[in-house]
Amino acid sequence: MLTNSKNKQVPLLKYWTLRYFLILLCILILITMFFGFWIKYSTIQRELKISENTASTIALNLINDDMDVNKNVMLQLDRLFRGNYQIYDISGEIISSGKFKNNFPRIPLRNNGGIIEEQVTEKIKLNQFSGDFYLIVTPIISNEQILGYLSITIPEQVLLGDEQNAQYHILIIIFICLSITGWLIIYWLLKKLTNPIRLAAEAAVQVSEGNYDIKLNKDFKEKELYELNYSFENMAARLKTLETLRTELLAGITHEIKTPVTSISGLVQAVKDKVVTKEEEEEFLHLALQESNRLQKMVEDLLDFNSYAAGVIHLDTKKVNLNTVVHEVAKQWKVMDGDVSITLSLPEEEIFSFGDSLRMKQILFNLLKNSQAAMTEMKEIIIKVYPYDGQFVAIDIQDSGSGIPKQEQPNVFERFFRGSDKKDTVRGLGLGLSLSKILATAQKGDLILKESSPQGTTFTLLLPALDD
Structure with missing residues (x-):
């Protein structure tokens, strides 16, 4: 395996599994923090609501019109709120208090001249204690008259209690389960995704070592993975x-x-x-x-x-009459080889292109040589000029030879390729069609094998169309 001294190579599965898992972990942490805060907030609000309702209920029977405190209700108050309470008269003087009398603040008088008409809940801090506290002040009302106030101070931790810890434990368990499940899912998906890539990389190593007999699994529903392995096999072939x-x-x-x-x-x-x-x-x-x-x-x-x-092709491009070019090529060829019968099929209207007429003739002569080599008995060649489509015009060279074997047709334009029939009968380097295709491409055209059968072969030279 190739390594880099500066950048240590890491397997694709490990690299992306780690990164995706870290991303998942960050997302889960944010979600867990959000739900943690939400659990804390909802628990406090629920417990405060219960405490407020309890305080309101107790305040109804706490003192009478003579300002006497109901001892039974005070015992209930002390039991429920653990002594964290104070009872005031209308002027704000303490009538009674729990066991933490000196540790909690007096009522923050406000509104109409210091009279609190409705139940008030505030979040406060106490210098002598750490953490947050909630102060609930409830008016004591009798015969629609405010007789005093019940002040209850509750630490935040008391409101949260053991229920919050249980919810936190459940949240942590869910976080761990989701993390493990997420990692397993990411690992499984990435392994499924990277396995074909890994196999293709291993196949590439085999190709670099000279082994081109590569067979890869192409049974994928994913289009990209199928195309990757299919293209790789074609490349190896x-x-x-x-x-x-x-x-x-x-x-x-x-x-x-x-x-x-x-x-x-x-x-x-x-x-x-x-x-x-x-x-x-x-x-x-x-x-x-x-x-x-x-x-x-x-x-x-x-x-x-x-x-x-190398792209070094000198072209003298100009407007070219293809009818004239074909006539000249046919005339010269008849002088060179009178055994071949050439038939021209030209349109009534002249067809023009933009290119190098000498290079066009060079391509046509190469095609005629190939056609001549392919024919043994009936030596007939048809040269046809016609509009191909709105972008190209075409020149067909059709011979009466024995055709090109189907398995050899994809390679006819490969450099130095010579068909099995020509290796022992025709001498040459197998560059004619390759050179012709390069020349056609240089003129913004193309050279294609249109068709080939035992009845003959047709090559088509495509050239850019030009209105006369």
Whole structure:
């Protein structure tokens, strides 16, 4: 496995599981804090409501008109509020109090001249104690007259009591359960997601080591995962094909170049050693010159291909009459090879394109050479010019050859590819169609294999359409 000294590589499953779990954990903590505060607030409000109702009920029977305190009610008051109370008269003087008499504040008199007409609840702090307290002041009313006040001071922790702790425990248990469940779900989902990626990475290592026989599972409902494995398998198959072509290329170029070199060497050596007659010397030299020209053509094709593949293509682009170009190509070809019957199918109206006429002719001559090599008996070629669509015009080269095998059709434009029928019968480097496609693309067009069958093959040159 490749490693980086600066950035330590971490498995994808571990990397994203940890990060997603931390995100989930942060979200759960925020939710838990929110519900913790909500439990605290709702508990306090509920307990305060109960305490207020209790205080109101007790205040009804706490003192009589003579300001005498009901002892029984005081005992109940002391039991319920643990002595944290004070009883005042209307002027604010303490009549009675619980056991914490000196520890709690006097009533905060306010409103109409210090008279509190309704029950009041306030949150307060006491200097001598830590934490928050709630002060409940309830008017003591008899015959619609306020006789005094009942003041109850309750610590916040007393309001929360054991119930809050139980709720907190439940909340913590829920938090832990959700965290564990969330981690398991994240781990399971990420493992399912990263497993095909891991297998593809392992397959990539195999490809880098030269093993192109890759089979990946493509039984996925997820479109992206299916496309990943499907594309990877196709890439591996294509690399295998290219590797085969590269091997054949080395053998083919070696053979193709070695043959003329050997022929030239043998012919020249025979002339030099004077083992041939005078008439044979001229024939041998002529043959040597032919082999030399063929060798030169191979080298030129290689140089042209390297130049074109690097994007170095010199074009003289201008408005071109395709009818004229096709006429000139057909005329020149008949002069070069009179055995081939060429039929032109041209529209009545002239068709124009924008490109380099010389490069167009070069492409057409390459296609005609291929067609000629594919035909053995009936040598008939049809060249057809027609509007392809609103964007392109087309030139079809249709021959009467035996066709290209179906399994070889996807590779016809591959560099150095030569069909099985041509390897032993036609000499060359297999660059003609590759060069032609590059030239077509350079003119913003394309070259495609339209159809091929035992009845013949049709190549289509697409060029940018141009109104006359």
